[in-house]
Every structure is written in C-alpha cells, then in structure tokens.
Amino acid sequence: MQNRIIDLFEIKYPIIQGGMIWCSGWELASAVSNSGGLGLIGAGSMHPETLDIHIKKTKAATSKPFGVNVPLLYPDMDKIIEIIINNKVPIVFTSAGNPKTWTKTLQENGIKVAHVIANTKFALKCEEAGVDAIVAEGFEAGGHNGREETTTLCLIPRIKQEISIPLIAAGGIGSGQAMAAVFALGAEGVQIGSRFAASIESSGHEAFKTEIVKAAEGDTKLALKNLAPVRLLNNPFYQQVRELEQRGASLEDFKTLLGKGRAKKGMFQGDLVEGELEIGQVSAAITKIESVDEIIKTIVAEFNNTISEIGKLSV
Amino acid sequence: MQNRIIDLFEIKYPIIQGGMIWCSGWELASAVSNSGGLGLIGAGSMHPETLDIHIKKTKAATSKPFGVNVPLLYPDMDKIIEIIINNKVPIVFTSAGNPKTWTKTLQENGIKVAHVIANTKFALKCEEAGVDAIVAEGFEAGGHNGREETTTLCLIPRIKQEISIPLIAAGGIGSGQAMAAVFALGAEGVQIGSRFAASIESSGHEAFKTEIVKAAEGDTKLALKNLAPVRLLNNPFYQQVRELEQRGASLEDFKTLLGKGRAKKGMFQGDLVEGELEIGQVSAAITKIESVDEIIKTIVAEFNNTISEIGKLSV
Numbered sequence: 001m002q003n004r005i006i007d008l009f010e011i012k013y014p015i016i017q018g019g020m021i022w023c024s025g026w027e028l029a030s031a032v033s034n035s036g037g038l039g040l041i042g043a044g045s046m047h048p049e050t051l052d053i054h055i056k057k058t059k060a061a062t063s064k065p066f067g068v069n070v071p072l073l074y075p076d077m078d079k080i081i082e083i084i085i086n087n088k089v090p091i092v093f094t095s096a097g098n099p100k101t102w103t104k105t106l107q108e109n110g111i112k113v114a115h116v117i118a119n120t121k122f123a124l125k126c127e128e129a130g131v132d133a134i135v136a137e138g139f140e141a142g143g144h145n146g147r148e149e150t151t152t153l154c155l156i157p158r159i160k161q162e163i164s165i166p167l168i169a170a171g172g173i174g175s176g177q178a179m180a181a182v183f184a185l186g187a188e189g190v191q192i193g194s195r196f197a198a199s200i201e202s203s204g205h206e207a208f209k210t211e212i213v214k215a216a217e218g219d220t221k222l223a224l225k226n227l228a229p230v231r232l233l234n235n236p237f238y239q240q241v242r243e244l245e246q247r248g249a250s251l252e253d254f255k256t257l258l259g260k261g262r263a264k265k266g267m268f269q270g271d272l273v274e275g276e277l278e279i280g281q282v283s284a285a286i287t288k289i290e291s292v293d294e295i296i297k298t299i300v301a302e303f304n305n306t307i308s309e310i311g312k313l314s315v
Numbered sequence: 316m317q318n319r320i321i322d323l324f325e326i327k328y329p330i331i332q333g334g335m336i337w338c339s340g341w342e343l344a345s346a347v348s349n350s351g352g353l354g355l356i357g358a359g360s361m362h363p364e365t366l367d368i369h370i371k372k373t374k375a376a377t378s379k380p381f382g383v384n385v386p387l388l389y390p391d392m393d394k395i396i397e398i399i400i401n402n403k404v405p406i407v408f409t410s411a412g413n414p415k416t417w418t419k420t421l422q423e424n425g426i427k428v429a430h431v432i433a434n435t436k437f438a439l440k441c442e443e444a445g446v447d448a449i450v451a452e453g454f455e456a457g458g459h460n461g462r463e464e465t466t467t468l469c470l471i472p473r474i475k476q477e478i479s480i481p482l483i484a485a486g487g488i489g490s491g492q493a494m495a496a497v498f499a500l501g502a503e504g505v506q507i508g509s510r511f512a513a514s515i516e517s518s519g520h521e522a523f524k525t526e527i528v529k530a531a532e533g534d535t536k537l538a539l540k541n542l543a544p545v546r547l548l549n550n551p552f553y554q555q556v557r558e559l560e561q562r563g564a565s566l567e568d569f570k571t572l573l574g575k576g577r578a579k580k581g582m583f584q585g586d587l588v589e590g591e592l593e594i595g596q597v598s599a600a601i602t603k604i605e606s607v608d609e610i611i612k613t614i615v616a617e618f619n620n621t622i623s624e625i626g627k628l629s630v
Contacts, residue, residue: 001630013630119532139454140466148533151455151466153487153496154596158532161600172468181468181496183628184621217434217473218463248563281469285476304629306499311626313498314619315316315328 004166005189008112008132009091010065012036013300018193019069019093021045022267023204026054030061031201031292040093044071048079055087065090072097085109099129118146123159135191138171142194142280145222145229160186174282176302194280200291205270215283233277319481320504323427323447324406325380327351328615333508334384334408336360337582338519341369345376346516346607355408359386363394370402380405387412400424414444433461438474450506453486457509457595460537460544475501489597491617509595515606520585530598548592
C-alpha cells in the first residue's frame with residue numbers, strides 16, 4: 001500500500017499507536033515501530049528527564065521511525081521541546097493545545113508534526129498552522145475527548161470534507177474491520193490506543209490490562225464533562241465522580257476528589273478502586289493480552305480480508 | 316448485489332428508511348420503496364385509524380415491498396397489529412419493547428420481522444425470539460437511544476460477533492461512504508433516518524427540515540438520560556431540559572416540562588422554540604432538502620465509488 005501517511009512517516013503500515021499516559025513508554029513505542037507501525041512515546045505522564053531516557057531507549061531498541069506525543073498543556077513545554085529536538089526525534093504528535101504554538105519550531109528542526117483534534121473547527125486551525133497530518137478522534141475514544149461528542153463515523157467524513165492534508169482516524173478502532181471502515185470514510189491511517197494499552201509491551205499495570213480485557217459494552221463512561229471530558233472505565237473512582245456530577249457539585253469538590261496522581265494510581269499502579277482508568281469503548285471487543293507483533297499482524301490480516309471481501313460488492 | 320437483507324425484503328438496494336415519528340408517512344415510505352429501498356411508515360406518531368389510512372395510501376402508491384415501524388410500548392398494540400395483518404403489510408420493524416411479544420404472531424401471518432436494538436444483550440434476545448433481522452443503532456442516532464452509549468463503529472462488530480442473523484446498521488449513516496464503512500464492519504444493510512427526515516417527501520415541517528440542514532457539529536445532544544435517552548437538536552426546549560438535568564430535578568419536574576405533544580409541536584408543526592426536534596449527529600453533514608430519489612441515487616453512487624476505491628487497497 002502507498003498513501004500519504006505511509007510516505008510521510010516512512011512506515012510500512014498506516015497504523016499508529018496512540019501516545020497514552022502510563023502505558024506507552026519506550027517498550028511499547030519501539031515494539032510498534034519494529035512491527036511496521038508508528039510507535040509513540042506518551043510524554044504526558046513523564047518528567048522531562050524521564051522522557052529523555054525513554055527517547056534514548058527507543059532509539060536503541062529500533063532503527064525505525066518513532067514519535068513522541070506531547071499534550072501542549074504540559075508545564076515544562078520548553079524543556080520537552082528541547083529534549084525532542086536534541087534527540088533528533090523524527091515525529092511529534094501534539095494534542096490538547098494550540099497547534100500554532102510549536103509546529104513551526106518543530107518543523108524547522110526537521111520534525112514531522114501531527115495534531116490531535118475532535119472537531120472540524122480545530123481541524124481547520126491545524127491546517128492553518130501547517131501541520132503535516134491531523135488525527136481526528138471520536139467520542140468512543142478513551143481518555144481525553146471532545147465536547148461535541150461527535151462519533152468517529154460522523155467526524156471523519158466531516159473533516160475529510162473540510163481539509164486536504166492527510167487524516168488519521170482515532171476512536172473505536174481495534175481491528176482490521178474498523179480500519180477498513182475508517183478508510184472508507186476517507187482516513188489514510190488509524191491511531192489505535194486501547195488495544196495497545198492492553199498489549200504485553202504496554203507499561204500499564206497487569207491489573208489494568210486485565211480490566212480492559214474484562215470490560216463489556218457500556219463499561220466505559222464519558223466523565224467530567226464540565227471540566228475536561230475523559231472516557232473512563234466504570235469503577236469505584238468513576239462512581240465517586242458520577243455522584244458529584246449528579247448532585248451538581250462545585251469545581252472545588254471535583255478538585256478535591258481528583259487530587260493528584262489518580263491516573264498513575266489506576267493505570268500504572270493497578271489500584272482499580274481509587275485509580276482513574278482511561279480506556280475506549282473498543283475495550284469491549286478486546287479479549288486478550290497479546291504482543292504488539294500479534295496485534296499488528298492480526299489487524300493487517302483482517303484489513304486485507306475485509307477490503308478484499310467488500311471490494312467485490314456493488315449495488 | 317446479492318445479500319441476505321436484499322433477499323429477505325425483496326428490495327433492490329439494502330437501504331432502509333428509518334420509521335420516524337412525524338416524518339415518515341405514506342409519501343416518504345412509498346417514495347423510498349419506489350426508488351429501490353425499503354420504506355417504513357412510522358406508526359409511533361399515529362392513531363390506529365391514521366396508520367390504517369397510511370398503509371392503504373402506501374399500497375396505492377407503490378407495488379414494491381414496504382413496512383411499518385411499531386414501537387412496542389404503543390398503548391393500542393392489539394389494534395395496531397390487527398390493522399397490519401388485515402392490510403397484509405409484508406414487513407414490520409419493531410422497537411422499544413420485547414421482541415418475543417409479537418414476532419411469532421406476525422410471522423405466522425407471513426410478515427417478516429426486524430427488531431431495533433442498541434446492545435448485544437438485546438441482539439441475543441432478538442435471535443432467541445426468532446426475528447428475521449436485527450437493526451443495531453449507535454449513539455449517534457437521532458431519537459431514542461441506548462443507555463450504553465455505544466457508537467455504531469463499536470456496536471456493529473460486537474453484535475456481528477454474537478449473532479448469525481442478518482444485521483442492519485443504523486446511526487450516523489447518511490452517505491454511501493458511511494454505508495461502505497458499516498458493510499466493512501459486517502452489516503448487510505443500512506437504516507437511514509435523518510437524511511430522509513430532511514427529504515422533500517418527509518412529512519416533517521419545513522422549518523424542521525431547514526433546521527436539520529443548518530445543524531452543525533455538536534448541535535445534537537443526548538438528553539433525558541435518566542428517563543429514556545433521546546438525541547435532540549439543541550434548541551430552547553432542549554435548553555429547558557438541560558437546566559432540569561443540571562440541577563438534578565425530580566421526575567415530576569421533567570414530566571411537567573415534557574407535557575404532551577412536544578415532538579408533534581416541533582417536528583410536525585415547526586415550533587422550533589417549544590418543540591422537541593429529534594435528529595441524529597449526521598445532520599451536521601446534511602446540506603440540502605432533496606427528493607428521496609436523489610438521495611438514494613447519490614448514496615448508491617457514493618457506495619459504489621467508495622467500494623471500488625478501497626477495494627484496490629491492501630497492506
């Protein structure tokens with residue numbers, strides 16, 4: 001296959017592993033890149049020094065292209081960008097902020113830039129900012145999420161209509177069938193989070209991975225809509241959040257409950273009661289903890305089968 | 316194209332027009348059937364005598380198969396079923412109730428039965444009840460909606476895994492690209508509501524159709540989650556609902572606000588302020604009021620193009 005995402009990132013398969021907090025360190029990122037996809041280190045849960053170590057370890061573990069996902073609301077942005085440039089990281093995915101702030105600086109240093117958005121308005125801002133590709137993420141995605149609640153099936157065609165740069169679909173994708181579906185909608189690549197969060201190489205806690213595998217339909221919820229919407233597994237911590245939401249609690253009450261380190265506690269330390277467990281709706285279809293290589297091989301085979309089956313249709 | 320949905324309903328295209336309250340009378344249903352799809356009369360907003368008239372008018376206007384959509388919570392169910400049987404309606408789509416209650420009776424009278432669901436648990440109940448096909452409807456759909464909030468992209472593959480009877484996808488589908496996408500997920504037919512609600516032949520009020528065309532991303536909201544979730548356009552009536560939701564109002568307060576006839580007022584009488592306007596997220600992609608025949612021709616052409624384009628891919 002040849003398309004603009006494959007060409008842009010110089011990868012074999014247009015399959016990108018979402019940069020996730022507490023799950024995507026150097027082991028996951030390098031495994032995905034070694035299997036022909038694009039691995040991303042999730043800088044969102046790393047101190048600058050930790051990120052520096054993960055980048056260096058990724059470079060030692062793979063000769064293939066890889067990237068770093070950087071939430072732009074990060075406190076130490078200058079330092080993070082410096083580390084990325086100094087380490088000659090080839091690709092950066094930015095999110096949660098204005099794509100204008102860092103795109104030019106990164107590109108001037110030879111870095112390809114993609115930005116993650118959840119609506120058409122920001123897709124247009126990305127194009128204006130000159131990013132190389134856009135990741136459009138639907139309502140079913142795990143973790144941080146758009147306020148419009150537009151699903152991937154509705155979001156991708158709308159954005160495709162408005163922009164001309166390459167489009168990567170995210171949210172609800174964990175199989176080759178879903179990959180074929182979003183390609184039918186105009187995407188040229190997929191970003192997959194949940195399925196890689198549950199992989200052997202994910203740095204998520206085993207207990208968290210087991211919860212992902214156990215998750216059934218309806219087990220994830222979009223929470224904290226009045227602060228910053230985030231999709232979580234329905235666990236006792238989510239229930240506490242829900243209680244505050246239902247009684248219209250104050251921002252202070254929410255801040256007190258959230259405290260600090262809830263995501264680390266849940267996803268990295270495996271506290272299924274008090275921790276925050278970010279995962280997508282597609283977790284309901286994930287049935288085992290597998291290696292990255294098995295996951296990518298399965299998705300590629302499913303994609304090829306699906307494409308060849310539906311390619312025969314016409315009405 | 317040959318598939319089980321085409322064979323089951325004896326139609327040319329596996330495109331089903333959703334049976335919608337206040338929009339899908341005999342004019343819409345017969346136009347869809349005449350254009351090669353399956354038209355459904357929406358019994359949910361009709362008194363039994365009105366339904367009887369619409370069935371007779373549909374039969375006069377088309378020689379093709381058509382159906383009736385029956386929400387099973389309807390107060391006059393015995394009468395409705397009797398009218399359907401007496402008029403020799405060939406196809407019934409049931410929703411909002413237990414598929415076991417009426418499936419056998421209808422089938423014994425030579426009627427094909429499909430049932431609408433939004434989760435795997437009810438899909439399995441449908442198969443047990445012996446329905447001929449299942450409509451699985453995702454979170455992005457207009458009107459009544461599932462509690463799990465599973466999007467079409469996540470719902471269709473899960474249900475496909477669990478059931479073997481023919482599957483029709485609904486929610487977020489208004490184009491041939493989206494039709495190709497859900498076929499990649501395993502659907503053999505699509506049910507389209509919003510785009511037909513905005514058609515010339517829809518009995519919805521002109522002002523409502525104009526609102527559908529004007530709707531942008533994020534303009535529909537899932538409301539009344541604590542009663543029966545329903546997707547609505549964000550208008551002053553929705554804002555009143557939202558206010559009650561945000562202050563955790565009582566069931567009584569909700570009932571007082573809802574009163575009677577809100578949906579008729581909005582969708583049929585065109586009161587955009589006090590009326591309830593049920594529509595799907597895909598309204599953001601609907602840009603004009605067209606005839607049913609133009610809509611179906613466009614969708615078929617888009618589907619064929621998309622299938623032929625992605626049929627060339629393999630990775």
